[in-house]
Amino acid sequence: MPAKRVPDIVVARLPLYLRALSAMQNGGKEFTSSQEMAQWLGISSAQIRKDLSHFGEFGKQGTGYSVAGLQEKLRQILNLEREWPIVIIGAGNIGSAVANYPGFAHRGFRVCAVFDNDPKKIGSMVGIYEVCDVHQLPEFVREHDIRLAMIAVPAESAQEVADLAIASGITAILNYAPVNLIVPEHVRVENIDPVLHLQHMTYYLS
Amino acid sequence: MPAKRVPDIVVARLPLYLRALSAMQNGGKEFTSSQEMAQWLGISSAQIRKDLSHFGEFGKQGTGYSVAGLQEKLRQILNLEREWPIVIIGAGNIGSAVANYPGFAHRGFRVCAVFDNDPKKIGSMVGIYEVCDVHQLPEFVREHDIRLAMIAVPAESAQEVADLAIASGITAILNYAPVNLIVPEHVRVENIDPVLHLQHMTYYLS
Known part of the structure; x- marks a missing residue:
């Protein structure tokens, strides 16, 4: 995680991304894109990419984001690996x-x-x-x-x-x-x- | 109201200001300042002044904001003059x-x-x-x-x-x-x- 402080408004959106990814996984989806997440969430795809870029590179050219992988990463970031x-x-x-x-x-x-x-x-x-x-x-x-x-x-x-x-x-x-x-x-x-x-x-x- | 679109994040804070002002009024307060509101809300006084400046000039040099007047103005802005x-x-x-x-x-x-x-x-x-x-x-x-x-x-x-x-x-x-x-x-x-x-x-x- 970068040392630079992430804006709180960005942090506030991460749980929304996690919730959307979880719903996608329940629907059997394995990969997604910032465009698809944007449609689900009513947030622009550019905003989603920018928010996630604070924490590193998650997507892969061509396949997009792994639904399970991005969830795991967001859970780590939000300290949700424990209960x-x-x-x-x-x-x-x-x-x-x-x-x-x-x-x-x-x-x-x-x-x-x-x-x-x-x-x-x-x-x-x-x-x-x-x-x-x-x-x-x-x-x-x-x-x-x-x-x-x-x-x-x-x-x-x-x-x-x-x-x-x-x-x-x-x-x-x-x-x-x-x-x-x-x-x-x-x-x-x-x-x-x-x-x-x-x-x-x-x-x-x- | 200025024609320029007010950022949604600013709009989202107005109800918090209104709630704080209402509590102040219940406590018998007639005037307040952005500094005092900042203490109540945990939002910086500069942010509060900047947010309110989107909608005009409300405070008066020396006396600050009228608690009743600013509430009325916020209710107008948020379309709360009706039920x-x-x-x-x-x-x-x-x-x-x-x-x-x-x-x-x-x-x-x-x-x-x-x-x-x-x-x-x-x-x-x-x-x-x-x-x-x-x-x-x-x-x-x-x-x-x-x-x-x-x-x-x-x-x-x-x-x-x-x-x-x-x-x-x-x-x-x-x-x-x-x-x-x-x-x-x-x-x-x-x-x-x-x-x-x-x-x-x-x-x-x-």
Whole structure:
């Protein structure tokens, strides 16, 4: 991998490429091209080639990209050769839906526990997970050396929960609460808020 | 608004600015600065000023931005001065969670119906919504002139459902199914797949 820092916007597209390649493989495809990937993804083929060129030369003149080979390379780049354990904090509608999301398997992640602070939820089942008391979070995160947390609590509790998670050792947060979390520099946050996506699209509607 | 096309990556950040300003207003703040917004958002103040400069001059020397005024301007830019009706297709875990998401109100959107094709779900309640038969979708979308749909069906049905929605008049899709939808040029798609976000973050973990 080159020492030069790859723009974050490029990194953000790599998982999309990986998802498309995986779908191609499921469809029995062995080779593809930047043109074909462009059609799948609605991203220009020049952009795809430029993005991938940050990480070396993958395509072969004439045959294009090996679907399996490029997936393997992208998994290496994205640190997905291991399986990452995740904790979910918040056992409400969103947390429960995410805990049962079938899309984690074979993509590098495994939900290993769900936490809540509501005595009525603690001990109940969310899919295959028994909801744990959020007070047990710090010990659990430390014991299992967990770095990733998904936060799905109400907006007004999200910062407090994030602070607790970070103090326990979490360094990457996928935040479903519709608030901007304030975190130390070593922690990364990505936000999932459907309204942000909807508002982005209404810009183009009239 | 200037005739020059604003880069989509800039448009994508405007809803984040709007969300931060709204939180500031709830906290009683009347004025803010690009520096303060930068601290809230983890985006550089230069980037924020540059993004906003695409749409004119908003700040005042000395007082900075009016929190209410800048929100109003962003709502105009993002076409949020009206309320957009949305349909949700898929009444499973994710669809149900999204239908009950409290974050739509006062942000420009109103869920007006939930559809599914499962006879066991049709007629049942998802929060305040009675699940409708997906066969009724085309008529409903046309009758209520709906442009936005959220698709929360299994991956293998998503393309079929998208085709039906688009044929009915939908032009913007928020897609929760973990597949790339193939759509005509006049249709916009945004994807919500937690794994894409998690894989983006693991790039930075080691």
